[in-house]
Amino acid sequence: xxxxxxxxxxLRRLLVLKRYETPPPGYFNYFSSQVLQRIxxxxxxxxxxxxxxxxxxxxxxxxxxxxxxxKPVFASTFAGALCLLLFLGIxxxxxxxxxxxxxxxxxxxxxLLTTASLTAAPSLSxxxxxxxxxxxxxxxxxxxxxxxxxxxxxxxxxxxxxxxxGN
Amino acid sequence: xxxxADEALLVRQARRGDLEAYDELVRRHQERIYATIYHMxxxxxxxxxxxxxxxxxxxQALKSFKGGSSFYTWLYRIAVNKTINFLKQRKNRIHMxxxxxxxKAEHDPDLMAxxxxxxxxxxxxxxxxxxxxxxxxxxxSEPHRLVVVLHDVQGQSHEEIAKIMDCNIGxxxxxxxxxxxxxQALLSDYLK
Numbered sequence: 051x052x053x054x055x056x057x058x059x060x061l062r063r064l065l066v067l068k069r070y071e072t073p074p075p076g077y078f079n080y081f082s083s084q085v086l087q088r089i090x091x092x093x094x095x096x097x098x099x100x101x102x103x104x105x106x107x108x109x110x111x112x113x114x115x116x117x118x119x120x121k122p123v124f125a126s127t128f129a130g131a132l133c134l135l136l137f138l139g140i141x142x143x144x145x146x147x148x149x150x151x152x153x154x155x156x157x158x159x160x161x162l163l164t165t166a167s168l169t170a171a172p173s174l175s176x177x178x179x180x181x182x183x184x185x186x187x188x189x190x191x192x193x194x195x196x197x198x199x200x201x202x203x204x205x206x207x208x209x210x211x212x213x214x215x216g217n
Numbered sequence: 218x219x220x221x222a223d224e225a226l227l228v229r230q231a232r233r234g235d236l237e238a239y240d241e242l243v244r245r246h247q248e249r250i251y252a253t254i255y256h257m258x259x260x261x262x263x264x265x266x267x268x269x270x271x272x273x274x275x276x277q278a279l280k281s282f283k284g285g286s287s288f289y290t291w292l293y294r295i296a297v298n299k300t301i302n303f304l305k306q307r308k309n310r311i312h313m314x315x316x317x318x319x320x321k322a323e324h325d326p327d328l329m330a331x332x333x334x335x336x337x338x339x340x341x342x343x344x345x346x347x348x349x350x351x352x353x354x355x356x357x358s359e360p361h362r363l364v365v366v367l368h369d370v371q372g373q374s375h376e377e378i379a380k381i382m383d384c385n386i387g388x389x390x391x392x393x394x395x396x397x398x399x400x401q402a403l404l405s406d407y408l409k
Contacts, residue, residue, distance in 0.1 A: 058397045058401065060331070061404065062406065064331055064408060065365070065369040067350060082240050087237065172356050
């Protein structure tokens with residue numbers, strides 16, 4: 051180790067220069083009073099370190115950033131993926147026909163299905179026998195006789211008279 | 218270094234909220250704490266903020282100080298951790314704001330020996346040397362820079378540095394050796 055110390059003797063002499071770097075005159079006269087003033091004011095002493103607080107509240111974010119710090123390849127991959135997404139988004143935004151096509155197809159299919167069901171409904175009602183029993187289970191299309199609201203005789207209801215023949 | 222018994226009393230008083238006692242503790246350590254942070258950041262404004270915040274944080278954390286190490290070592294750890302966190306966030310945004318050199322530097326025979334044959338304008342040469350030296354230090358990783366600052370600039374022992382950095386003495390020695398090698402390569406034009 052002594053040999054190493056001798057090897058670095060010039061460097062050590064040069065590093066002595068750092069000891070002559072001094073703050074402005076009188077700087078330390080007010081240093082402690084400034085510290086105490088901030089303590090009395092309830093300063094938390096973390097104004098420059100808001101990220102530490104953020105990471106304390108969300109540790110996963112800290113780990114995420116730490117991974118990026120340790121392995122820049124992750125950071126560049128993540129940034130590349132974000133750029134690709136942005137690029138694709140711009141392409142799709144510039145071509146509304148591409149973006150609207152699947153939506154239009156879906157709308158057309160829905161419209162066709164709706165038309166079919168609407169056209170099917172009258173045919174069922176037409177084929178139903180007014181006096182017969184409707185076989186459909188569709189409650190909308192059922193033709194069950196209902197009582198008239200205005201006291202009129204329901205054509206589907208017939209009075210029944212039962213006669214018991216006795217000897 | 219202040220007397221431990223005296224310092225322990227001040228720490229006990231400060232822990233009870235005695236700001237006068239803490240004022241005394243700040244005055245005792247302010248220059249060394251500031252200097253360590255300044256040599257790590259090469260920026261006076263940053264060093265001022267970080268040194269103040271370190272003392273504030275230490276005051277707030279005094280209740281958790283068990284006395285397992287000296288107050289001085291404990292305070293250093295707070296300042297060093299705060300500085301290293303700050304430097305990690307500030308990476309790639311390094312801006313030097315160097316303090317002026319004390320006029321005594323012009324009379325240091327070792328420094329004069331280094332620059333005397335470079336240029337007759339000693340003042341200009343010292344300023345240039347100061348800038349080159351700080352730029353070279355900033356190229357070291359934070360742990361390597363810290364070891365050089367604590368040992369070669371502030372004159373702390375390997376044992377004390379190991380306590381501050383919470384590592385073993387072997388690690389301190391190897392970091393110091395590597396850091397000096399790096400610096401020597403970076404400053405070869407200025408070293409005989």
